[in-house]
Amino acid sequence: MSGKLKITLTTNLTLVEQFQSTLSSRTSARQPTPTTTDEQTKDLDPLALLSASATALKSHVTKLSLLTLTSPFTASAVATTLSTLNQSVLPSLVTAALLVTPESHTAAFQSEIRILTSTALKELFLLVKEVQVVAEEKASKKGLDQSEKDTVTLAAGRVWEACDTLIDVATKGVVGFVVRRAEEYRALVRDAVEEIEAWDPDEEGDEFFDDLLDGDAGEDKAGDDSEDDEADEEGSAALHERKKDALRILKPIAQIYPAIITNRLKKAPVPLSPSATKVLETLMKNLRQIPEHIDEVAGALYEDDLDKYTRQVGKTKVCASKAISLVTLPWTVEQSPGDQETEGDKFTTWSKTWLKVVGEVSKSIDESLNSQAN
Template sequence: MSKELSPVFDTTLTLIGQFQEALATPPPAPTEPAKDADALPLLTASSSALKAHVTKLSLLAITTPFTHSAVATILRELNEAVLPSLVTAALLVTPTQYTKAFHSEVLVLAKTAFTELHGLVREVRRVGEGKDQEKKDGVKERDVTKSEKDAVMLATGRVWDACDTATDVAGKGVVGFVMQRVEQWRDLVRDAVEEIEDWDPEEEGDEFFDEFSDEEGKGADDDDSKDDDEDETAALEQHKKSTLRFIKPLALVYPAIINNRLKNAGNAPLAAEGGVKKLESLMLNLKAIPDDVDEAAGALYEADFEKSTQYLQKIRKCATQAVELVALPWDAVDSKDDTTADKFSTWAKTWLKVIDEVSKPTGKITE
């Protein structure tokens, strides 16, 4: 490697390592929110710049002749401007202003971009070293091999993917990020509801009876066994109906919150007093529900009605808290000020009454 280019490669790889360490141990959030309104535009700009630079770098690497000065120029631009901007943008996305979940997501994306860039820089350096060796051997410079080209392009594609993902997340912003997560949890709940609907307790009972009837033989207790089996199937069917009767209204929480409190909300949730904390709590509650629904369904399939009811209690608590958190618009000053109520506020009151009503048959699904 030439005396001009080798130190630049070393600097790039060293900086990448240092920036990854900085992202792994970000400084504590300030007690007073900083004015970091430019964090997401900076993240978008730096991600786009990184993608553009690695595109140039990869083309220089696979094109004959291998131009040391051009490669050095790209690397210096990365070192002096692009990489510092990317790490700065990621660190400016603080949990106090952007939620812990969004903060963690951006850190992961930035670290991924640095990791993939590290791999690309090593591949480009490997190509350059091969070219230098040819010169030393007095061999005419050849085109890069297919394996070299594939390695460079594969590494480049990975950096592109990391940059595109970071740009997409920055473009959607915190509320868009939260909405995407809520949509994912909504789909999980819908899938669980469909699975419960498709489950047939009678077929399961028949399989159990068929499996053991021949081994046990036919005797005087056959009729009693069949009666017991029918009673168990009837109990499963009843609990299936009551579970669905409870979970279906719950599943409506997700689209209602998405359409009325997240979609087209802009920066209202972040600008509102306590808005970030409210988003945090909203996510925690809505995230917990799909797992609890799965647990309740699993207990139902095993005829463990007490365990199933316990999880339904947890589901109701999380769903109720989520609805109450956003019952009023984001700009409502007082959580009890009904003068700011809107259409969703009315829906929330009705929904809470419905949940109370559907909980009555079991006598157990209460907070």
Template sequence: MSKQLTTILATTLALIEQFQDTLSTSTHTEQPSPKDAKALPLLSASSATLKAQVTKLSLLSITSPFTHSAVSGVLRACNDTVLPSLVTAALLVTPAEYTKAFHSEVLLLVRTTLNEFNTLVQQVKSISEKKDLEKKDDPKKESELARPDKDAVTLATGRVWDACDTVLEVASKGVVGFVMHRVEQWRDLVRDAVQEIEDWDPEEDDDFFDDLMGEDKDDGEEDDDDSDDEEETAALKEQKKNTLRFLKPIVQVYPSIATNRLKNAGDAPLSSAAGVTRLEALMLNLQSIPEQVDEAAGALYEANVAKSAKFLKKTQKNAAQAVESMAAPWDAADAAGCDKQVTDKFSIWSSAWFKVMDEVSKPIDAASTA
């Protein structure tokens, strides 16, 4: 019986390696449509089944007596159905039908799950080898598994559970839920940057720099320097105020889009290639803003007002493109040529948003060309 288990363990480890290579190199072309493939339900079901099988495998491995046939049965089920189903589901989540970001996320999570399962199988293999040596020395002997071995299996099992739970969560929320989560993360990053700018005091930075670089100066030089410092500090304070006014409507883009275009959208964004394209454009633009805000803040702290303003203009461009990409409701007949005059809560909000941005961007426009 130990020979059979050895063969199955080797098969499991080889399959995991093969599936990892498949997920890494697959071009994901000419796949079935999500309506026919039911990729996400399959992803959920296979993840839940793997978690259940892992639970059995863990208990069988750490509980005496170590039964080769029972362990083999669990591994055989994983090899024959569970792992192939999990990998198949991941391959069916194609970029063209689920967005590039969601496709990448699913591949990453499934590969992580396979890695964690591989670690557990290696632990089971080690236990099996120890038990075989023990039986070889004394066929009637069946000792309790050592605590370090039990702990190693328990830890590995917990990591597989966590990986499966993460896959289940992503699959259950779907593409739109995934996008909403990302939008919330990017919104929080922008809010943190804005809070940092609000807390920044140009006068304190100026005093710190003077203390750090201070040299003995005569009274005339001190008067001139004080005058220059006061002018620069005043200019930075003004730019700080303009920056915060400018960023306030930028921050509002995130919750407005999440509430009016993503929440309760269901699978509508995935009903056409144009809908997927809109989601791609939305994520690309909203993801770019936090880094640009950080760059704008960093330039402001360095008293480089023009550089800061140029980064702010980039955030405005991305925010405007994000708003424009969500102009039409998802149920528009043809998103590629849909009626942009559709009036709903978001279209009314977006019209007001563009007017506000035109106003608050005037000082930023002037600073960026100075």
């Protein structure tokens, strides 16, 4: 291996590891890479730069893999390609990722970008390690065998895939990211509600094994069995009523996802204002927590745990109400607590009706739960 190529390969591997460390650091949110300055980055569009850098990385990886696979191995050409990656492509990619901050793009989006960028760097590292192996062995070989070629091709393919994902997320931006996440949460809620709907409280337990355990008691337990049957009937009726109440409130809650996605998220202003970014941040938090609470509601139903059921239904309703309240007014209207009477749009009217209906259903459920507890 030539001295220049050896140095360039080592530099690339070291640089990639350093950049990965920088991206994983919690304190690097506002720190540009060492090769850039505030003056150079203050006017940059991070997502445009990220997309362009990922595209450039993909292009250079294509060139690097072809140079590695083509015989004879040209050390100078490989070194030149790696030098370009080291000096411009990788610094630009990482700089773009570091310019995505919670204040400008939400914490969730920042985390997604850092993870995807780190993935691209990890796959690049593995590819360059394969190139290093080829460079070290080229003196004793005229060409690569098929398995070696496949290894390099697969490594390059993983970098391309990581770059494509990064480009897609950067192109769609924060709004596209939030829409995708909201649709994922919607699917989770839909599945959980359908599972509760299909659940039959009467199928709980195993009567066959109960009969075996009680078999020795014979006729002496006839009176006890009668009392147990009566208690079981009352418990079953209570569970059926609780399931019915759960669905009465969970089904309207499930409706907020398509309504918010269509009427607010897909109409969010681009670029986002600081206030809109904060709204999206809090909105995502509540939309994410709803399926988590509904899973707990289902668990409480299956376990016949009234206290847990009551708490989780309440938490689910609170998160859904907060989510709706956050986006009741259109983005063009300043959303502040003092402007509740501000004229909005059709979704504003729908939101107020939804809040009223859910409030009434919740009150009815509380009354039902109180009667069951007593």
